Amino acid sequence: MRRVLMLTAAVLIGGASSQSAQRPIVVGSKLDPEAQILGQMIVLTLRNAGLSVTDRTNLGDTGVNRKAILAGEIDVYPEYTGNAVYLFPEAKIGARQAGEPGTIYALARRLDTANGVSWLRPANVNNTWVIAVPQTLATSQKLGSVADLARYLKGGGKFKIAGSPEFFNRPDTLPAFEASYGFKLRADQKLVLAGATPPQTQQAAASGTSGVNAAMAYGTDGSLSALKMVALTDPRGAQAVYQPAPIIRTATLKATPRIEALLNKTFATLTQATLQGLNAQVALEGRPPQEVARTYLRGKGLIK
Template sequence: MRLILTLTAAALLGSATAKPIVVGSKLDPEAQILGQMLVLTLKNAGLSVTDKTSLGDTGVNRKAILAGEIDLYPEYTGNAVYLFPAAKIGAKQAGSPATIYNLARTLDAKNGITWLRPANINNTWVIAVPQTLAQSQKLSSVADLARYLKSGGKFKIAGSPEFFNRPDTMPVFEAAYGFKLSSAQKLVLAGATPTQTQQAAAQGTNGVNAAMAYGTDATLAALNLVALSDPKGAQAVYQPAPIIRTATLKANPQIAPLLQKVFGTLDAKTMQKLNGQVALEGKTPAEVARTYLKSKGLIK
């Protein structure tokens, strides 16, 4: 009896002192929704969770997980190009969903980080322009945009510092399609989300007539913007996946099947709808995530 009581007391003490799992996320609506899905799923499973979603951009979340300041956050497979420059991941590899995921998973394993299976979504970087400009100048692709720029067409694009400065974002478009934007053609908005950049383009703020956007943005159609296609495949495939510190996963192995079940229910159409509920309807990411997870029977 004494042994049973001792073990029970130890179990209770261990439960009470268990370190919370810290969940981060990036700033855009999709990242926040996915982050809240992680938070709510883990809480529903009875795990102690600290919510640090909306932590910052890719670099901020990356530094935090490597430093052990967060345990888990939603990342995109295409960011392997940016996160592992020494690997020199080529366009063909980055454009293959399975290849880029396997590269990200393998390269990060040595950093003590595990990539779980991604959702069947490609939220890649895109350039968006107003429909009026697209129609008048016959712009449907980045190749068309390059032609327009070389002919002296008026152009100014709104984006975040990350979009302009990372070597695998706007610089890749420039290199692949043979154009180079001047500083006067860029409106750099610190901490900007795609919703903000698209609003600037739709409203013509400070002469802006183009915007940084993501492939699953629900605001594009609502703001009468056109996402230009990328026929040369300059941008990588960006599938969202939960990434977690391997030590945290080993201590809580039930996390993997729980989160992979959640991400397995997502597709592009579903994500666009969920993004729209935040960006267009004004709902909170937590509210949208909770309603969705409940509708799928994934949480109580």
Template sequence: MITETKRFPAARRLAGVLAGSAVAALMAAAPVAQAQAQDITVGSKIDTEGALLGNMLMILLEDAGFTVDNKIQLGATSVVRQALIAGEIDIYPEYTGNGAFFFDRQGDQAWNNRGAGYELVSQLDAQENNLVWLTPAPANNTWALAVRQDVAAENDLETMEDFGAWVSGGGDAMLAASAEFVESPNALPAFQEAYGFELTDDQMLVLSGGDTAATIRAAAEQTNGTNTAMVYGTDGALSAVGLVVMEDTQGVQMVYEPAPVVRGEVLEEHPEIRDIIDPVFETLGLQTLQSLNAAIIVEGRDAGQVARSYLEEEGFIN
């Protein structure tokens, strides 16, 4: 529907009179340049992080000379994914772990390993859809436990091993979580089995729905004594309210690292896209994404402004 290329600069004004053969050559070349002067379409999901990363892609490509058609915050995962496959958009940020559902391979242990999951989804999408996954950001936006900063510092809590040992040793943990997180076999029960701890019913505040904003707020405000929250790894409110994500060192949860996915035809025609985008995503670690998301969610800043400020401050654009 919409194809891609760089924006061609306006032709320079010609001074004097050109020789007849030069004029003919110029006129013959003009239709070719016009045919190539088309857009690249950037999409994203409708959520906060989708808007942030989609704007980064759009700004980077525009800065590199591409004409960009803006389809940021196009819709939910299924909508944006189908738009990419159909060629209605050319690139958007997706999460590696979603490959398990795209290809109905939820039982594959590769999704629990950062490198293996990325390699598997890259291979499957290249073979079946001619889609290319660029370099993922080193930030896992999956289910996690986050502890109040004061409690984490007092008890030297950085990883789930630390957390499990603390709880098993009588640590006064109080978790705010959704019923799904508490009951789903691959959520809290999986964490407890892997890290050797068990929270009693008296140590859990179970909230309706799965909104992490509610669990984060409960832990931050110590509602009913809570000091731990069910979160997603890159939640924007975490850094703002002083919660520390416990690292899942055993890979209990599937890894959801954000990565740009681009149509193969687009990348084949413009291989420089990889060089433009990869260095930026390599800098988007967990705390960086938390901070950028917080600027949007907590401070109320526009996602495009936050994206541009980051790219300017890090020297990716002028």
């Protein structure tokens, strides 16, 4: 009888393990084109490896995805190393640390360990926050950097910038530019667009919608050149380095450790120019993020 009970227990345990192993891996992402492309790369890479995946990309902004992964509602999503400044304010990460790719990644990885979240290897890309203005304004007012913009503003220059609530409210985004370069925008100089993505804000600036002549943007936006927008440089390093990396619940990674090698291999192929091109296909050509990601991964021989 004892042998029967032991065999029964073994079968039950084995069955439970099998069910656990077959639990779908839930993939999230933010709303902008790049985040959706990267999210789809994760989905397609894992599915190609025979893993069961639930696609919850296009989930929400940084805060939404962060809450979801900490609550176990999603297992993995693409995050940016520079967001460590925002995610771990108690660490008081300085500008010098945030501006060094290896340092900010190591900090993010170490600080999230206690939260049961593991950071995988980031891509060699910097998708940092930037302020972009139309080429015509940049040329006429000699604007090449945020320092130039501060001079323009102090001289009473006309200015109105479009951005998301996150861009205006997070202390490490627009407020960081203001603190580093010594200017302060009034409420009437901001057009806050709920859920806005960089292509939308740049289109508003390019067309002068509601008096807008500047936009929040990311360093890898493919829409910048197409819309004849100039990304102002940040000589004082107000912004952190933002390298995209998959972050995953540690429990999920322990259950399926091969995920790390799979995603590291995919993200290792990405470059600044590559992402700008992929982003442009979604933002300007209207191609679905999954289609763009699939074509790219197949071209690299990463999926069938």
